[in-house]
Amino acid sequence: MNTAALTVGGTDRVREIATAFGLTLLVAALCAVLLAVTGVNPLRAYLEIVRGAFGSPNAIAECLVYATPITLTALSVILCFRCGLWNIGADGQVYIGAIAAVGVGFNTMNLPGALVLPAMLVAGFAAGAAYAAIPAFLRLRFGSSEVIVTIMMNFLAATFAIYLIGGPWASGITPATGPIVSSGVLPIIIPGTRLSAGFIIALLAAAILSRVLSSSVFGFQVRTIGQNINAAKYAGIRVNRTMFLSFAAGGGLAGLAGFGEIAGIYHNLPAGLSPGFGYTGIVVALLAKLNPVRAVVVAFLLGALNVGADSMQRALGVPVSIVAIMEGLLILLILAARLIDRR
């Protein structure tokens, strides 16, 4: 890419950031043409995106709200990818985690108030993990592709949620279940915004996963399997067990995203809970080069772009689709630049 020429001699990181920056400018320039054609001043549009994303504490909080679930699904994808498995099923795991969290959150068992949230969290994680354990088992025992199975299971989970909302858990008013008990609601960390402690959970998860992957024995085994499964077998690593555990734990992380949406944002299970959190998570994971800490940054930037786009649409009447185009272009170009760079 053009920007690569600018950064010759720099370190890898400088080069990478410069590449990303250069590509962003390139995409902005391309979309400026698009905007100009639709009769909007591109500069105003871009300014509106920036203002919409960073213009107020509430704007920034909204970016973080957006980033929370996709950080967790990205972490899920990262853990599985690092172990050589493709988790396309984070979306379904989000749903199942959310369903479990809501189920516990109704608190029909009358848990003491202080225990409701932890129980919801554990249920969300465990349900996501159990849901992921199915494709992992099928893959490791029978060799069936985890890609296909997880994709299919995404539909199952989303449809199951719709069944619950329309049937057993129907509230009768909105297309959502009834609310969870108030002790199952995560505290808001910036007053006056929607940003809940779910974001802290995502940050903690990223920090923990980062540390586990880089320096724990388990992480070492995961990385060895992902990089060279034969060497892992040779070194006596229990490959199947480790792969199963990573996939299940990955499912658990996605399940946490479901819990976070329920306890932090909706306080019930709405229809269409996930607008593709699992798939966006894959994009974030790839852009972050499977690095958990970077995933947080990428998720935030993606959040900023989306929140800014909404604001641009409100202010200038520009269709949000333009931003979807920008996003798509940017992601494609960054991944393409990386492929070119690797040669």
Add this chain to the structure above:
Amino acid sequence: MPAFVSNTSEIDVSRSAQWTLSAISVTKRYGSVQANTNVSLDLRAGEVHALLGENGAGKSTIMKILYGMVLPDEGHVEIDGRPLTLLSPRDAIHAGIGMVFQHFMLVPTLTVLENLTLGTHLAGQYMLRKSQARRALTEIARRYRIGINLDRKVSSLSVGEQQRVEILKALVRGARALILDEPTAVLTPAEIADLGVTLRELAAEGHGVVIVTHKLAEVLSISDRVSVMRQGRMIGTWRTQDTNADELVVRMIGRNLDEARLASEHRPGKIVVEMKEVLTRNRRGLRGLDSLSLQISAGEIVGIAGVEGNGQGELAEALTGLCRIDSGDITLNGISIVNRPTAEIIAAGVGHVPEDRHRDGGVLSFSLTENAILVDHRSPSFQRHGFIDRHTAASFTQRLINDFSILCSGPDAEFGDLSGGNQQKLVFARELARSPKLLIAMQPTRGLDVGAIEYVHKRLLEQRTAGMAILLISTELEEVLALSDRVLVLRNGRIAGALARSEATMEAVGELMLGSGRTETDGIAA
């Protein structure tokens, strides 16, 4: 078809033409590393020219420059005194220079014919003109006496056959000068002999052939002239008949080689490992090991000789728990290890230098430290509460680097950036450092240069003296004979014969390797 006729005439021209391809005063730096310093080399029509040197001597660099893959910092390439501009392999192919790499570049799912026509004028513009291509290829193969079935899939070919396809590929593209990078590294002795015949044939037809190698025997038997490189410099070029192995070694490594030989008496201790009638089957249900029994005692090296693919891999896998054993028993110090998890067997004191260090022995994208603790990362010395102790691991790695003089920038260097010899040293060092009771060394010197081979051999002998039980599995017969207290010959997954050191001659072992009808039936009866 017309295109092909013109191509044949080109080959005809080269048969009569006397040309010389030269590299003139080539210098190439990679960062701070001087890969080539003022290297000159010439290749003449009709000769087989060996380029000899240790790993890292700069052989590959000068060859890549001749093939246009690498641009020299100084110097140039010329044909008959006319400078050539080689910006890419395409230019080199156009100039009649072809290269056969150590790792072949064939499409495994296509047939030989399809691979040979791919991307050439033989393929036709839009449709594959198979019958014409077949006629043309048959003619070329016949001329150079290269026997190959054009209709077989490349994936079903042996390594030697694939190499022949690669050579044909270069010829089809009109190569007059042919560069072969380590052509014998992957071949069996019989295939090496065949290759020698093919190369002589090529030279007789007026082609010039360069073989890049670090094996002396080949140099002496195949080449007309030999050039020696050391540390990026050209030491000189000699006519092969005017020189000998000892001289070449001195030129190559800059000193005399003391060949590793068993010195002391064979005084084995107690039995460390015992296999009794072990039978394994592969996925297709074929027998890998067929009722194989053997014992290895402390303080002895048991060498396994045999043609590749006769159960060597299965033997190593059976001993390390990497493959399932269908029947029979294996004991390590009296305790059965049959079908136990690999981790358990490793912990019980088995070290394993695997045949393929890229596939099994290490992780290319990992640091040296991570590779150094690959096998023992669970052991208390490298972890605390489930987390890896980086400092201990790094200083351990530094020690291996120092002890085995591994050439690298430090413990954080990437394993894949090391030369093959240094990678092998690290794997070897790691396994020795674990002080196993049984060491399985499979092809421990494959791809290593003379100096490194000497080093590995010495270490193996040291460990034998120190009381380690060593199973040496190698297709290099000389290596097996030089180091082993006992030689077992493996054929069809069975021990075809056991020879004491004194009986183990090249001839005796060779006979057993190939087998006669009588021993075959004996084996079945047993």
